[in-house]
Amino acid sequence: MGRDATIIDIAHRAGVSTATVSRVLNRTGKVREETREKVEAAARELDYQPNIVAKNLSTVRSNVIGVLVPDVRNPFYANIFVECEKYANEKGFSLLLYNFLESESLERHCYDMLMARRVCAVIHIGGSVERIEASPGFVEKIGEISERVPVVTSSFVEGTGSRCVEIDSGRGMKLLLDYLLGLGHERIALVGGREDDKPTAKKRKCYQEALRQNGIRYGNYYTAGSGTYNEQGGYLAMREILQKDKLPTAVIAVSDLVAVGVIRAIQEKGLEIGKDISVASFDNTYIAEIMEPELTSVGNDYGVLGRRIIDTVFDMMDGKTCQDFGEIPVRLKIRESCS
């Protein structure tokens, strides 16, 4: 099994210089038609596969983008990843994925790995970038890195060169509330999410404002939901709520996964979803579709989110003075869990 063919081999075979080969292969610079053909033929005959490692070293610019997410097993992040991947691959970029699994130290370590690999950009969704109180050292780190390569995050990280692509969760909450209010609900609970998380904070703020504007005050159904975003968190939070004497008629979960737990708690109590208590949530992942009853959920189009993220990365790489994108629009998908 001989070593891979290199441009030197091609150059020899075609009787030209490596420079010419490079020019042909990359369609950069002028070459005579005849020469081009000779080179291309040689490349084909040798079954040439470019060595991107060498290319990257030479150009000091790799074409892999590092992607940091809490956990791809969560469909929300998987959706984002896949959509980003589609557009990135189209442009010849690959994605190096790291799951930091809720571990802050791992999250930090991932950054080191990304830098060591000289990724040409990093996309950081969730985790530290969404903390209201950034953990010490984190902002410095991201600031430092964003000086070297484009960094795109899911929330604004002040004092760094990073850009963010945010989902319009404020509007999402408004859509949800309008819908529920329109349905006649007045006792609406909000469940899940951690206290110090920006998207959650935004949702809560909108929630409180909207209720106030409608002259409703049921803040007592507003709960931290054990600070998590998973089923467990939703379940525990809902159990707590179900102990109160005056139950809500509707509950909004900060994510589909949380809603799953909420639903479980409600059903366990012998109540019926969409009848005794309506449930709606954020994200609109496939989880919402497979539940029974199907979940009414508000979410963004992951295709446009992915494209925006990648476009932002490219704009930054091109040195364009791009500002943060406006928030990604969301829409309400009405299914069966509310009435």
Added chain:
Amino acid sequence: MGRDATIIDIAHRAGVSTATVSRVLNRTGKVREETREKVEAAARELDYQPNIVAKNLSTVRSNVIGVLVPDVRNPFYANIFVECEKYANEKGFSLLLYNFLESESLERHCYDMLMARRVCAVIHIGGSVERIEASPGFVEKIGEISERVPVVTSSFVEGTGSRCVEIDSGRGMKLLLDYLLGLGHERIALVGGREDDKPTAKKRKCYQEALRQNGIRYGNYYTAGSGTYNEQGGYLAMREILQKDKLPTAVIAVSDLVAVGVIRAIQEKGLEIGKDISVASFDNTYIAEIMEPELTSVGNDYGVLGRRIIDTVFDMMDGKTCQDFGEIPVRLKIRESCS
């Protein structure tokens, strides 16, 4: 923003040669304690980050492993990816993930990208490697690649240098059937999966054998399920089954996702899961946990699967004459969907 510090900078600062710096940084070769300290200090002061690209070019051996899966949005693949990632990262390897999204041409293209990036190994789960009739050219391609770098697949690909790590779906089927038979079921349907897929074929074979051994013949409930592995496929297949005059008392879905569709069809018909018709499935992903009722499912420990895959990759890289691992054990997780 000055360029990154290189080992040359460190060498200057520490007053030694780059060779020595390299030896210190990689703990390879002997260096005087004093020298070591000087170098380490210099590295620290310059905030040195190794350039893995250069290292890879120099060693002709990258340390990223390419991972090919149909779609990480499917929790089954996401589980595998995350577990592989854990062990790989531990050893200083990163995973380059590609989703080929059921597209055979994309699958092929992914291979080219992986090769161009000089990944040091490839892990290929699902898709073409599981076809009974390999698509033309595919075996050649994988054979060719497996001559260059270790290739680990989820099914045996004959005539190539690849190794496989298989899940013991035969045993899984047996567990499921024993359980169901023990519960008194005799009319057991099998739903989902494509005709020309090895794991599915294996399940079907075991299914038929086990039924025959028990003197049961309900092959008429055995269906191709529209050839898919998703909810839609399960739904359609189950609808078909529900039109027959003699309904099965239990159905086995080839995956949790398929089971979701099966359940939907059953409930739509006004029947009750676990009472009128029992449902069980393969994979035991979190989907099985969030369903209502919770799904009885047979699956493997993704932690051991991931470790086996990565271990196999390492063994192959070390040139160990490793044989295929025996099949990954599975176990039955009994929940509420059967009775």
Added chain:
DNA sequence: TTGTAAGCGTTATCAT
């Protein structure tokens, strides 16, 4: 239009 040759940041082989 094409060629020459100097990097890109490491590693690893020889010397010393």
Added chain:
DNA sequence: ATGATAACGCTTACAA
């Protein structure tokens, strides 16, 4: 124990 220096495969001024 350490230092020179030739790779590794490609890009890209600069020359011709």
